[in-house]
Amino acid sequence: KAELQNRLFSYANSQKAYGGILKGLREPILMAKKRDFERTFKKAIDDNPRLAEKYSSLWGEIALTLQKQKEISNELYFYSINPFRSSQYFIMAGKLVSLAEQKQLPEDQRKEAYKGDQLQNTIDGIFPEKFDEEYQRMFLEMQVGMMIKYLGMENSAVQKLTGGRTNTDDAVSYILNNSLLTSKEKVQNLAVQDAEAILNSPDPVIQFTLIANEKRPALSDQQKTLSAKEGGYTQLLGRALFEVYGTSIPPDATFTLRISDGVVEGFPYNGTVAPPITTFYGMYDRYYGFNKEYPWNLPEKWIAPPAEFELSTPFNFVSTNDIIGGNSGSPVINKKGEIVGLAFDGNIQSLPGSFIFTTEENRTVSVHSQGMYEALKDLYKATRLSDELKNGTLGDELKANKKED
Structure with a gap:
């Protein structure tokens, strides 16, 4: 569960x-x-001969690169097996093909998992211990339906997988009726055979995997090349942006150290206004208001807090800082240089911020320092840690222990 x-x-x-x-x-x-x-920016480039010579072609180059990535993205996506978005049938097929490829090598050239006693452990682990047949069929239906839609029946891998069946239900029935991956016994019987027996198996999922493995490396290399080109073009675009606007607008985020400034401010929300700061009262209001059910349920320790736990303490707050993925955990510092919180999220309205930032609704969400301190001190009773955070020094008892050490 x-x-x-x-x-x-x-x-x-x-x-x-x-x-x-x-x-x-x-x-x-x-x-x-x-x-x-975009129009104003591009016009400023085109109207300046020096800038036009350096940057005018960038828009077309970026568009062409993105179009080429689009042309290969579907194949690369479906040929790349991932445990979070792939049915266990594809994962098992991938493991069997890897096993066969290792068996083709002299034992001293194989990976450790395919040598000696480890080989049997590897074979035993191909079929998952927990296998929900109904769930995996639903997962398979989703994958196969998407493959038929986005790769098309003319795709050789899809042809092998579905046996040419265009209806998703029919295709899935064909796969499961002709696959050896439906039971642990069948999988192990195939796994102990030689490499040729595995690779020549008529199993439709294994045949799909063989085609995918053959095509994926070239597609992956092509994607890396195109992505590198796009990165180079966007870097030049950032340089062009600086040449036109200078320091009047902040640079694009490049995973380098940067400071984002903002103010604590609420935002319009569902016909009312979301407050800039929430308290622990709000958390308990959600807990009881939604009948203590997921996702508003609370850990046992939080259900009945001690009397000294102050519910009016600021818990979270929102601000107009412009953040990106990877900023979670960043300190939020006020104008006095004090850490007042840690950024951990953005509101739903901040998601288009990858393309354009506006201060009307885009907000960073941070956990308030006072809320963290209150929880440590009065709920978890981690007073040594809370005192150190508040005072900036170790307590006398801890100092004495360190001296003895």
Whole structure:
């Protein structure tokens, strides 16, 4: 249950992120601002002969590079097996093909997992201990349906996998009726055979995997080359941006150390206003208001906090700082140089920030230092740590212990 909940949370988080980005791209006012900025920026380049010679071709080069990436992206996606988005049938097939390839080598050239006593352990681990047949069939249906839609029936790998069946249900039935990957016994019987028997197996998932493994390296190399080109073009675009606007606008984020300034401020939300700061009262309001059910349930320690735990303490706050993925955990510092929180998220309205930043609704979400301190001190009773954080020094008792050491 916990594993499925974690996977569901991961999918829901991705859906939220991509859904928010897509919503922003479909927002007429937001995109009108973006187009207006782009036109003004490009005109400034084109009107300056020196800048035009250096940068005018960038827009076309970037568009061409993205188009080429688009042409190979579907194949590369479906040929790349990932435990979070691939049915166990494909994962087992991948392990069997890897096993066969290792068996083709002299034992002293194989990886450790395919030598001596380890070989049997590897074979035993191909079929998963926990295998939910119903769930894996649903997962397979989703994958096969997407392959038929985005790769098309003319794709040789899809042909091998589906036996030429264009209906998803029919294709999945064909796969499972002709696959050896439906039971541990069948998988192990195949795994103990020689490499040729595995690689020549008529199993449709294994045959798909062989084609995918053959095509994926070239596609991956092509993607890396195109991505590197795009990176070079966007770097030049950033340089052009600086030549036109100087320091009047901040540079693009490049994973280098940078400081983002902002103010603590609420934002319009569902016909009302989201407050700039929340307290522990709000957390308990959600807990009881939603009948203590997921995702508003609380760990046992939080259900009945001690009397000294102050519920009015600031818990989270929002600000107009412009952050990106990877900024989570960054300190939030006030104008006095004091750490007042740690950034950990953005609101849903911040997701289009990859394309354009506006201060009307885009907000960074941070956990408040007072909230962390209150939880450590009065809920978890970690007073040594809370005192050190507040005072900036070790307590006398800890200092004495360190001297004795």
